[in-house]
Every structure is written in C-alpha cells, then in structure tokens.
Amino acid sequence: MLQEHYELCQSLRHELHQHPELSGKEVWTKARLIRFLQDHTSVKIVDKGDYFYAIYHGKKPAIAFRADYDALPIDDKIPTDYRSQFDGLGHKCGHDGHSATLCGLVLEVERIKPEREVIFLFQPAEETGEGAKICQSVFNEQDISEFYAYHNYPTEPYKMVSVMPGTICLTSKGLSLYFEGKTSHASQPEAGINPAFTIAKVIAEIERITNDTSLFEKFVRCTIVEVSVGEKAFGVSAGKGVLRLTIRAYEESELALLEQMIVEHANKLSIAAGIKFHYDEQDYFPATVNHQVAVDKLWQACEKINQPIRALPEFFRSSEDYGYYIQKVPGAMFFIGDGEDYPKLHTVEFDFPDELIKVGVDVFSALITA
Known part of the structure; x- marks a missing residue:
C-alpha cells in the first residue's frame, strides 16, 4: 500500500x-x-x-x-x-x-x-x-x-x-422472556403473583442446563444480560418482569435445542405459578x-x-x-x-x-x- x-x-x-x-x-x-x-x-x-x-x-x-x-x-x-x-x-x-x-x-x-x-x-x-x-x-x-x-x-x-x-x-441470538403475574400491596404479597420467584427458578434451570455436559455435543453458552422485575415502588409487589439472554452455540441445531429447553422450562414454571408467559427473539447471527x-x-x-x-x-x-x-x-x-x-x-x-x-x-x- x-x-x-x-x-x-x-x-x-x-x-x-x-x-x-x-x-x-x-x-x-x-x-x-x-x-x-x-x-x-x-x-x-x-x-x-x-x-x-x-x-x-x-x-x-x-x-x-x-x-x-x-x-x-x-x-x-x-x-x-x-x-x-x-x-x-x-x-x-x-x-x-x-x-x-x-x-x-x-x-x-x-x-x-x-x-x-x-x-x-x-x-x-x-x-x-x-x-x-x-x-x-x-x-x-x-x-x-x-x-x-x-x-x-x-x-x-x-x-x-x-x-x-x-x-x-459462533451462531447466536438474543432471547427476551416476558412474565406477567399480578401486582398487590407490598404488605400483602400473597394477594398477587410476583414473577420474581419464577424468574429466579428459570435462571437456576438455565444454570443446570448449560452445566450438564451430557445435553450438548459441542460448545454452548447462555449469558444473562438483563433481569428486570417491577419498579422502584416500595409499596407494590411486582407484577411483571423480563429476563433477557444471549444464547450461542457451535452448531445451529444445538442453538435451537438450547432455546427450546429454556423456553419450555420458562413456560412450564410460569403455568405452575399462574403467570402469563411469552418470548421473542432478537439479533440472530448464523x-x-x-x-x-x-x-x-x-x-x-x-x-x-x-x-x-x-x-x-x-x-x-x-x-x-x-x-x-x-x-x-x-x-x-x-x-x-x-x-x-x-x-x-x-x-x-x-x-x-x-x-x-x-x-x-x-x-x-x-x-x-x-
């Protein structure tokens, strides 16, 4: 040059x-x-x-x-x-x-x-x-x-x-998991459905899934990029929350499997808690x-x-x-x-x-x- x-x-x-x-x-x-x-x-x-x-x-x-x-x-x-x-x-x-x-x-x-x-x-x-x-x-x-x-x-x-x-x-994508429960007065949390406990269980499941080497043949990772529940209102027990993740894998098929397992567990735990659940995807890379x-x-x-x-x-x-x-x-x-x-x-x-x-x-x- x-x-x-x-x-x-x-x-x-x-x-x-x-x-x-x-x-x-x-x-x-x-x-x-x-x-x-x-x-x-x-x-x-x-x-x-x-x-x-x-x-x-x-x-x-x-x-x-x-x-x-x-x-x-x-x-x-x-x-x-x-x-x-x-x-x-x-x-x-x-x-x-x-x-x-x-x-x-x-x-x-x-x-x-x-x-x-x-x-x-x-x-x-x-x-x-x-x-x-x-x-x-x-x-x-x-x-x-x-x-x-x-x-x-x-x-x-x-x-x-x-x-x-x-x-x-690697191939990767972003996942946003949305949880909608029910707000209540902070003095009566039992009257509402706070999604924080379900989100915590989902995070624990993610840790278990990604640490289980028998589930995947090659490299996979899930990174938690955001956890948000409720707002700064000390008189309110939260009713909504979101969990954002980046998942990545060596193989496209294992990325799909990781996504499927996370979403299925999140949905199952949400149903058990009486929480409405949905998710969407962002920033996909082949x-x-x-x-x-x-x-x-x-x-x-x-x-x-x-x-x-x-x-x-x-x-x-x-x-x-x-x-x-x-x-x-x-x-x-x-x-x-x-x-x-x-x-x-x-x-x-x-x-x-x-x-x-x-x-x-x-x-x-x-x-x-x-």
Missing part, C-alpha cells in the same frame, strides 16, 4: 471515529464513505439505500470484500484529538478501521489495475446481525464467486493474520463457517507477500453476520491482531490500530491477484 494512500485512509478513519452512528442509523457515515470514493477514485458506486457497494470492472466472476461501518452505544474515552464527538457513542469494535481499509483497497486496486472484477461492499448494522441480511441482494445483481472479510482482534499478536477452516465464529478452499488461498496470499499468518487453535466465541455471505459463495473471514495486551473490543478504551489498515489492504490485494 502506498504511503500516501495509507495517510489518506488514516485521516478518513479518524474522521469516521469522530462521527459514530448506531446500527441502522449510519446516514452520515454512508454519505462520507461514498464521497471519499467519489473524490479519490473512479469506481462505479451502486447506492442501494440501506447499503452501497463499489465496482472495479474486470473479468468475471468477481471477488468481493466487505467492510462494516456501524458503531456502538459505548462511551469513547481514548486520549486523542479524534475521539467521538457524541457522548455515549463510539467506534468500539473497529468498524471505522474496516471501512478505511476497504477504501484503501479501492485506491490500491485502481493503482495496480488487476484483470479481475472486484466488488467492495460497505455494510451497515453488523452489531445487530441485520446488515448482512439487507445486503444479500448484491448476489442477484453481481456475479460473485468468492467473498472475504477481516476483523481486528485483541489478544491476537500485533499485525498477525489468524484463520481457521470451518466454524470460526455461524461463520470458513471454506477450506478460501482459507488455503488466504494462506498462499499471505506467504506470497511475507505476511505472518497462523492457524487459530480454536474458534472465537463472538458472532459475525458475515456468515450470511459465505452461505452463498466460498469465502473466509480472518482476523488481524491488535496485540495480546491491547484493550478489548466493546470497551471505552478501545481504538482501532491504524497500522492494521496497511495489513488489510495488502492481504486483500494479494487475494485479488492470487
């Missing part, structure tokens, strides 16, 4: 970092990225409203790359002059860096002029699992035969590419399952440019909606290390390391010409 291109993309990354926008609300971010490409490249831009992609025309079928660009509802407390301008919002997962990398790839592709057609997909709403679903129309419009993406990752060695075939990121052929190509591309690469010893527990793309065509997601002791993702201290832009552009470029 040319140094002048790197400096241009570094400046863009800092600008994006100052203007974080939540999933589904990335109006300024999308417009800024399009303007950058219009100002500095001649690629064709296809604006799909909810998302956009750029095309470098060449021989088909095309190779495609994705960058996400949404931020998180997390404060930005980095000691820099480009920290977030909005309280409670921050690029705390590195999507500003991913987008700057893909812009850098466009610059590099126009410089090296490969024979092959390249699609550069800019995606919103990765954090909610909705973005990749929205972008599926690209496959109906473009002839794509392989698809790649990367994510920066703390705990991985700095600038090291890490990858593995098969499942690299498993990201890398194709062996794409992993092999990535490995060869890294060796060609002397980029350090290693095989991951195990999958990452986090989820990625990128998995939707490689359900359509072969592809692979890989990780570039932020450094073993780097601040974790989704924390107030996190900031994307700028030097990773170069690594991402160089690896993507090598994949195009491999």
